[in-house]
Amino acid sequence: LDKHLKGNDELQHVNMNALVGIIRQLSSLSAHAETLFADLFNEASRTAIKARNMEKRVQCLAETISQYQPHRTTNLNVYNVESGRFRPNTVVDQNVVIKENRTPCVKERHSAADLTPPLVVFKNLREDGKDCTTLYTDPHYFGRVWFNQMQKEFEANRRARTRKKNKKQSVKKEPRPVIIKECRVDALGKKL
Numbered sequence: 001l002d003k004h005l006k007g008n009d010e011l012q013h014v015n016m017n018a019l020v021g022i023i024r025q026l027s028s029l030s031a032h033a034e035t036l037f038a039d040l041f042n043e044a045s046r047t048a049i050k051a052r053n054m055e056k057r058v059q060c061l062a063e064t065i066s067q068y069q070p071h072r073t074t075n076l077n078v079y080n081v082e083s084g085r086f087r088p089n090t091v092v093d094q095n096v097v098i099k100e101n102r103t104p105c106v107k108e109r110h111s112a113a114d115l116t117p118p119l120v121v122f123k124n125l126r127e128d129g130k131d132c133t134t135l136y137t138d139p140h141y142f143g144r145v146w147f148n149q150m151q152k153e154f155e156a157n158r159r160a161r162t163r164k165k166n167k168k169q170s171v172k173k174e175p176r177p178v179i180i181k182e183c184r185v186d187a188l189g190k191k192l
Contacts, residue, residue, distance in 0.1 A: 032105060039103040 102110065119132035126132065 035104050039105070 116133075116137065119136050122132045
């Protein structure tokens with residue numbers, strides 16, 4: 001602040017600087033929100049288009065099934081060869097999570113991030129021959145973790161089924177004793 005400002009002028013400048021900072025933050029926040037909601041709108045539009053295409057495919061399949069004459073042929077492969085009606089035109093969504101599909105917010109954050117260190121330089125120093133980059137970032141790590149978790153769940157379910165099966169075989173079903181309780185009722189049908 002200028003040295004010639006005194007008292008209230010100085011306080012007003014501090015307040016103005018604080019307000020300007022708040023306005024800048026709100027502006028930045030609104031820009032990020034606009035980008036985020038625009039991306040959300042675009043993704044929702046893409047999903048709606050995919051849903052419409054799926055609905056058209058289901059309707060086409062329903063029409064094909066309704067036109068099928070079961071008394072004519074019993075083998076579906078023969079039917080397809082004879083009529084030539086079924087031609088799959090399935091478009092598979094590929095490369096859903098790629099660099100080009102990133103939202104502008106994510107691109108901005110990714111470009112601002114630090115680069116990975118050049119670990120390839122240290123490859124010659126390792127005695128076990130492992131690639132240094134896989135020790136720092138392993139692209140298959142989460143796949144292996146998921147696979148191991150699925151295997152553990154499968155083994156746990158298999159053991160539980162085996163235990164349950166063995167328990168059922170070991171327990172013989174004996175008839176339960178029937179207990180009859182005496183219940184007194186008055187003339188109106190109420191319990192006494």
